[in-house]
Amino acid sequence: MNSEAFKKGLPVGIALGISIGVALGVTTGNMGLLGAGLAIGIGVAPVIGATMLKKENQDKDE
Numbered sequence: 001m002n003s004e005a006f007k008k009g010l011p012v013g014i015a016l017g018i019s020i021g022v023a024l025g026v027t028t029g030n031m032g033l034l035g036a037g038l039a040i041g042i043g044v045a046p047v048i049g050a051t052m053l054k055k056e057n058q059d060k061d062e
Contacts, residue, residue, distance in 0.1 A: 009049025010042070017041015 021037020024030075 005049035005053055006046045007049065008052050009045040009047065012048050013041040013043075013045030014038065015041070016044065016048075
């Protein structure tokens with residue numbers, strides 16, 4: 001994945017990661033899992049960004 005896809009998906013990835021971390025933390029009673037959720041969100045950021053870029057390019061072509 002390229003850095004542009006990472007930059008594009010980072011805000012969504014962070015938001016997703018925080019929500020996953022909060023859900024895990026509340027469920028288990030250990031808010032230390034917020035960091036684990038954030039790591040998951042940052043990990044999926046390039047995939048989200050690539051999808052967003054692909055959709056933007058398809059919209060421009062139409």
